[in-house]
Amino acid sequence: MSSSFKGILYPARLPMFHRLPAPATVEHLVQWFWIPEWDIAPGRVSRQQLLAYPACNLVVQPDGMELSGPTTRVSHQDLSGTGWAVGALLKPAAVPFFAANPRELCDARLDVEAPKLLAAVVHAMGGAAPEEQREKAVAIFADWLAEQLPEASAEALLANAMTEAIANNPELVRIEDAAAQLSVSTRTLQRMAKKYVGLSPSALIRRRRLQEAADHARAHPEMDLAAVAAEFGYADQAHLANDFQRFLGITASSYRRAVGAGPVGSGGL
Known part of the structure; x- marks a missing residue:
């Protein structure tokens, strides 16, 4: 695979x-x-x-x-x-x-x-x-x-669909987007995430975006970090910088240096 x-x-x-x-x-x-x-x-x-x-x-x-x-x-x-x-x-x-x-x-x-x-x-x-x-x-x-494991309930399968949708659709950048795609309320989405994942739908969306941004920053060293931020739904480069620092404990530029990507065109992350 x-x-x-x-x-x-x-x-x-x-x-x-x-x-x-x-x-x-x-x-x-x-x-x-x-x-x-x-x-x-x-x-x-x-x-x-x-x-x-x-x-x-x-x-x-x-x-x-x-x-x-x-x-x-x-x-x-x-x-x-x-x-x-x-x-x-x-x-x-x-x-x-x-x-x-x-x-x-x-x-x-x-x-x-x-x-x-x-x-x-x-x-x-x-x-x-x-x-x-x-x-x-x-x-x-x-x-x-x-x-x-017992047979999965309809609700459990819907929880699977929730995480799959969030993980695979970069256009889902808000809880409301995911709820609309699954034709459920945001409250239902939050309840399922709590029961079956342990993290909020917002945390799931944030993780996907940061995973993708980190992967892209590593694989495409020629790409300006502001462009990476825009590519994955961040409001601006500062929001990407905040997520890198908060969840990875390093700046995006430091990460790129660590993986051997060389200098970046947009510093400060």
Whole structure:
């Protein structure tokens, strides 16, 4: 599937990384599966910084399972030694099974007890052929989710449609825009976001815009930052600057220098 780096702030630092599509049986529960594999030299650490999708991830690693909630700002994962992970980016419909109040999961990680799934995925990832072991691990993970999670309600599927619309339509820059596209009230949208995501619709829109702006600033170093701001629906360059500083803790110009994009035509971010 697509190897888009949106949300990954420093793609050049990535270990071996794969995204696999969700099987049809869990398309309503999982956006995609992701599998990083790494072999870091002794004594070194590779820090992966993310402006993650505003969603929960269920992750299997050799030593256990955890559920990580949606993040409210840039996050990081330090990798060392040799290892792997098999993660499922959950759609909103899957979240109530794991948390009655998704808001409590924001910026948090919880251990998940599923020893049979853990053992099966660990065994699959120990196979000889890397591509086959990834596909087998995902199939095992998907089968477990399909067996464990109840059938999604109409409201849960509408919550899926909400996050999909916001994530994929750059023309949705206000809550009212998203509500109109889904033919629901803004109050309904806010209620669903609270119940199934843990973040407000405004936060979802803001995350998409900032992800896209950061990705574009990295991929198109020739583009003036004021033009980047306009491209992704910011009122002006100052608003883009505020979001970079607030959620990433750095300026856009500093980010561009860090990814090797060189000087920018419009400084001050």
